[in-house]
Amino acid sequence: MVEVLDQGVYLLKGQVIVQDADKLSLSEINNRLDHEGIAPLLESNIEQERARTGTIAYQILTEHNVTEDKRNLKLRFDALASHDITYVGIIQTAIASGLTEFPVPYVxxxxxxxLCAVGGTINEDDHVFGFxxxxxxxxxxxxxxxxxxxxYMREMMAGCGKMILGSDSHTRYGALGTMAIGEGGxxxxxxxxxxTYDLRYPEVVAIYLEGCPKAGVGPQDVALAIIKAVFKNGVVKNKVMEFVGPGITNLTVDYRNGIDVMTTETTCLxxxxxxxxxxxEYYKIHGRSNSYQKLDPREVSYYDGLVKxxxxxVEPMIALPFHPSNAWTISxxxxxxxxxxxxxETEGRKLIDNSNITFQLTDKIVDGRLKVDQAVVAGCAGGTYENIVAMAQILGQKPLSEFSLSVYPSSQPVFLELMNNRSIEKLTIAGASIRSAFCGPCFGAGDxxxxxxxxxxxxxxxxxxxxGSxxxxxQLAxxxxxxxxxxxxxxxxGGILTAATEVECSSAVLPYTFNQEVYGNRxxxxxxxxxxxxxxxxGPNIIPWPKIRSLPENLLLKVAAVLHDPVTTTDELIPSGETxxxxxxxxxxxxxxxxRRDPAYVGRAKSIQQVEHKRQELVAQGAGFTEIEDIFLTNVADGKTxxxxxxxxxxxxxxSVVFAVKPGDGSAREQAASCQRxxxxDANVALEYATKRYRSNLINWGMIPFTINEEDKQKFAVDDLLYIPEIRQAIASGADKVQGYIMHADGQESIVLKMENLSxxxxxxxxxxxxxxxxxxxK
Incomplete structure (x- = not known):
């Protein structure tokens, strides 16, 4: 189903894969080409660095790079996008930094x-501010x-060869020829x-598609199969996934979009x-024919890996709690x-640090089959036109009886066409609840x-x-x-887990018409x-960012949280849902x-923050430090005059500082970092960061993204103090590591803190x- 090659490969004319090409002579490669009926290559064409320029990714990245340096890119994007969880803070940050006009289209x-369901007027106040x-x-x-x-970005803003930056992690429009990146505000x-968006030139991994999906297998099935194959080994982490191969032709554009949006869950860039x-044809239907151009790898292209x-x-899949990579075939x-x-259950319980909660799935087994309680199809992944048409074809008007199914079309134009072809009618008569375009079920704000x-x-x-539990x-759901x-x-x-391949399922796609008046009128x-x-x-809830101090000469940080989970998501750092x-x-x-992960964290962080506020006040007043000197005398001032x-x-x-093994998987929202700030x-300490976007968020909020060696991870305990002398000098001088000292209740030990790849x-x-x-x- 999915084969991963974590090694360099050449793609020849978009279809012939040459593995271990670095170990082959030119004559051996040309013998392979001759066998495939392809003309021989000149030596200069097979040289790896030149072949790297043959990828679609290279062509787009270099066109958007505003510096001559092709290894350390400085990118400008064609358009930007934010939603109502992120745009207020972004605009306030930009205003404080000198904004006068949006220089590119900003959606x-x-x-x-x-839903404007929590906190009185505050949600609609944000919308009024945005307008x-x-x-x-x-x-x-x-x-x-x-x-x-x-x-909306697919329908109205994507374009072949463009780049779009969005403050949402699922900013992905690759199937439409647009390189899109989700980042923090x-x-x-x-x-x-x-x-500019500064980026070391990323590795590019080919996702080579061949064959044709069987009836009943949808884009989420393909996406989950890929995520399962690549997430844990990190084979595409912070890399570009470039989809190639003859199988693409066998997929509709809606189907491709459904696979593409889920690439975020692989931790790719x-x-x-x-x-x-x-x-x-997609662009023609949407009245934007001039947004199309044919994109293909060049005759010879080199990739840093390949996923076939x-x-x-591919079979119908299910990703069990608590990650999209925890996937199995339904069969x-x-x-x-x-x-x-x-x-x-066993793995899930390791993530739950709450004696009042028991995570259980085996109690859902009824006569040997899994019985689920609720179903939702929504958002940028589920609520697309073809997904909902397929659901209507499977369900017809057969009654759902007591089973709960909610369906959220992804846009009003999609909703209109589903009404026109009577898909909405079929689902409604069956008993499904049809909702408006809304992302809430994806993050706990609905259903x-x-x-x-x-x-x-x-x-x-x-x-x-x-x-949302x-x-x-x-609570736990x-x-x-x-x-x-x-x-x-x-x-x-009736809620008994069933693969679509087990029922009558048509692969026919009803034609789609896009009505531009829907958006033109609104x-x-x-x-x-x-x-x-x-x-x-x-509105009264919109307040400016509090004043944040610059980096001092030295730092003395309370260890306010220690998380030894294999991965810490941004949802754990700052919960989604009603917050x-x-x-x-x-x-x-x-x-x-x-x-949701360490409820005592806020109190610990505030306790040391109050002492820092007092320190700053005393420094400004030129007063003595008797009130706060104990923390220094006890830990770092031994023997000083x-x-x-x-x-x-x-x-x-x-x-304060948070230690986590691998923080930052998931959302791009910068609040995962800014709330700590x-x-x-002042810092995070990790073995590695799950995504570039979380690390970028830390930096943009002035927090140092330290990393340490595996053997040092047990040195941290809650309420320890981490002393980092001369940290400002180390950052300013370009040092890639600094000596720190951890103060425990019964002594201290040193630790090397790495500051790698800081521009x-x-x-x-x-x-x-x-x-x-x-x-x-x-300014």
Missing amino acids: LTNCHNS SAARKYGGIFVPTHQAVIHQ GEIAKQLLER SSIWRTDEQVE VDLSR ELNQNMTDILYQV VPANNALSIRHTTRNFLNRE KPDNG SVALMDARSIAATALN IYQGFGTPHPEEELVF SSYRSNPLKLAEFTLS PEQLKSLIKETGLG VLGG KDDRDIILAGCLINYYSKI
């Missing part, structure tokens, strides 16, 4: 806090319920200020696909039900299951508590990811026509930091304390 969608910003600075404003962010703010006449997918062998699960569910319930969903993620209230087709088959079977198109004289509209309503209020939102102690206190900032966080700009931002401070100094 502000309202698809996350659409006022679109008018003032010249943006594109998509009101609530019109489209989820990524469907700081990177969007940089683009708004006409700065971005994705890109070869394009063909079907993509050309035989589409004809395999049905054949080994008890053993697999017991294994998943929250009952306690102990199992929900099957065609959405993007199934992380622990992401569906609250562990601090003794869980989600398994599936394709819409198998969800419909399961609904048809979307605000303000790019290029700003109204600087207009005022921004602020999203407070994302325009950094002080309020920070109260939820790590609340009173004058030396005074100097040490003046030059040593107090803060608001509480006085000059990264270091300057950290020195300034955060991106806002950095731009304030250079």
Whole structure:
């Protein structure tokens, strides 16, 4: 089904794979070409560095690089996108840094806090602020319920050869010939200020598709099969996934989009696909024929790895809690039900640090089959036109009876066409609940299951508590990811897990017509026509970022949390769901930091932050330090004279630090870092960072992304102190490591803290304390 080659390969004319090419002579390679009926190659054409330029990714990246350096890229994007969880903070950051006008098309969608269900007026206040910003600075404003962010960008903004940056991790439009990257808000703010996205040239991995999917197998099945094969070994981490091979022709564009959006769950940087006449027709249907161009690898292209997918062998899949990579074929699960569910329970319980909660799936077994409680198809992955048409074809008008099924079309134009071809009618009569375009079920802001319930969903993620349950209230529900087709088959079977290949399932696709009036009558198109004289509209929950100090000469940090889980998601760092309503209020939102993983974290961080605030106050007053000197005398001032102690206190900032083995998998939202910063966080320490975007968020908020060696991970304990002398000098001088000292209750030990791959700009931002401070100094 999926074969992974974690080694360099050559692709010849887009179809012939040459493995171990570095070990072959030119004559041996040409013998292979001759066997395939391809003309021989000149030696210069097979040289690896030149062949690297043959990828589609190289062609697009170099066109958007504004520096002569082809190894350390500085990229400018063609368009930007944010939704109503992120755009308020981004715009406030950009304003504080000197924003006067949006320099490229910037789309502000309202698809996350659409329900306006928590906190009174605060959600709609954010939407009003967003509209006022679109008018003032010249943006594109998509009101609530019109489209989820990524469907709108596919329909209206993608284009072959373009690059788009979005403040949402699932910013992926590769199937439409667009390299798109999901990043934290700081990177969007940089683009708004006409700065660059700085990136070391990434490795490119070929995703080679061949064969044709069988009826009943959908895009989520293919995506989960790929994620299962590549996530744990990190073979595509922070790399570009380039989809090639003859199998692409056998997939519709909607199907390709469904696979592509899930590439985020592999931890890759971005994705890109070869394009063909079907993509050309997609742009024609959407009234944007000039956005199409044919994209193909050149005659010889070199890839840093290859993932071969035989589409004809892909089976309906299910990703069990609590990660999309925890995937099995439905057939395999049905054949080994008890053993697999017991294994998943055992692994899942290791993630739950709450004695009041018991994670259980084996109690869902009824007569040897898995019985699920709820189903949802929604968002940028599930709510696409062809997915919902396929569901209507499977279900017909057969009654769902007591089974709960909610369906969220991804945009109003999609909804309209589903009404026109009577798919909505069929689903409604069957008993499905048809909703508007909304991302909520993907992150716990809609259709929250009952306690102990199992929900099957065609959405993007199934992380622990992401569906909206609250562990601090003794609640736990869980989600398994599936394709819409198998969800419909399961609904048809009363909630008994059923693969779509087990029921009558047509692979026919109904034609699609895009009605441009839907958006023309509702979307605000303000790019290029700003109204600087207009005022921004602020609600009472929208507050500016608190003042953040620059990096002191030394740091003394309380270890406020220690997480030894193999991976820590951004959902654990800052919960999704109802907390999203407070994302325009950094002080309020920070109260939820790590609340689902370590509820005592906030109190620990605040305790040391209060001492730091007092230290800063005393320094400003030129007063004595008697009130706070104990923490220094006890830990780092042994043998110092009173004058030396005074100097040490003046030059040593107090803060907090989080240790996690591998933090940052999941969402791009910068609040996973900024909330720590608001509480006085100065650093993270990790063995590695799960994604580039989380590491970027730390840097943009002035936090140092330290890494350490494996053997040092047991040195950290909650309430220890980490002393890092001369850290400012180390950052400023370009040092790639610094000596630290961990103070335990019974002694201290040294530790080497690594600061690898920090650019000059990264270091300057950290020195300034955060991106806002950095731009304030250079304005």
